Amino acid sequence: MTAGLELTRTGNVARLTFTRPDKHNAISFDMWSAIPDIVTEVEDDPSVTALVVTGEGANFSAGADIAEFGELRSTADGAALYDKAVHAAVTALADMVTPSVALIRGNCIGGGCQISVACDFRFAAEGARFGITPAKLGIVYDYTSTHQLVSLVGPANARYFLLSGNLVSAGRAREMGLVNDVYPDGEVDAAVEDFVATLATRSQTSVRGMNRIIGKIATGQNEPDDEIERLRRDAIHGADYAEGVAAFLERRKPRFTHHH
The missing domain is CATH 3.90.226.10 (2-enoyl-CoA Hydratase; Chain A, domain 1)
Structure with a gap:
């Protein structure tokens, strides 16, 4: 170091x-x-x-x-x-x-x-x-x-x-x-x-994806692009979304796995 x-x-x-x-x-x-x-x-x-x-x-x-x-x-x-x-x-x-x-x-x-x-x-x-x-x-x-x-x-x-x-x-x-x-x-x-x-308790798919989008907005981007559409599409098909919805319906805290 x-x-x-x-x-x-x-x-x-x-x-x-x-x-x-x-x-x-x-x-x-x-x-x-x-x-x-x-x-x-x-x-x-x-x-x-x-x-x-x-x-x-x-x-x-x-x-x-x-x-x-x-x-x-x-x-x-x-x-x-x-x-x-x-x-x-x-x-x-x-x-x-x-x-x-x-x-x-x-x-x-x-x-x-x-x-x-x-x-x-x-x-x-x-x-x-x-x-x-x-x-x-x-x-x-x-x-x-x-x-x-x-x-x-x-x-x-x-x-x-x-x-x-x-x-x-x-x-x-x-x-x-x-x-x-x-x-x-x-x-x-x-x-x-x-x-x-x-x-750390939040969906890392959500956290990383939204942080990326905020970064793009902060640098002046005004419209969604292919990367943003992909981030949102992949999230909907991901394990975190399934767990988040299941946890909400079952009235429990979600247990997200840490992954990119």
Whole structure:
């Protein structure tokens, strides 16, 4: 595993942890570059029902490791190569059909916030702080990540984050639509555990299929395509549909099998 990242597994839940607490979990070029393969590993395992992304210690991530910028982003070609790695990581996370949940404490800033926005859900501890800060560095934010942010919080809030570079509290982030929910620090782990346990009880055919469709809508697709029609058709003929209907009629909880 790449230095600064740790992938673990507990039951049906995979966990990707940033492990540079002494650097506020700053994300290095090597860490950005490793994320797509980690995502592929999680996606290829049909028994994984959720990926939790979090940071070791007090912070989620304070952002890209700017200490590397002098060397890696000192030329236009170097900046383009760096941006390509960031774009690949963010796209891989956003395109997952396995649900992804960012569990956030402390600073979730810059590239750290970029990662959290690429996840499907964001749950934060009360002391968390959010900000996206390219305007402090003379950088124009990546199109894909800007699109994801606008889709999540709307143009007015996206402008607030990007043009000001100001940090906002967890409560304000929830009001702006950036965060799904906020919990006292001591309760956020249990809340995420409960949520991913709920996801695991649902039909994975439904969860993955609907997550794929939402992803297509979020990137601007306005009409169903052959893939969407196939997902819906296969679901109707699948074991989960038969079990879901039978369970409803028999007034019991469904017992779905985990599969793609």
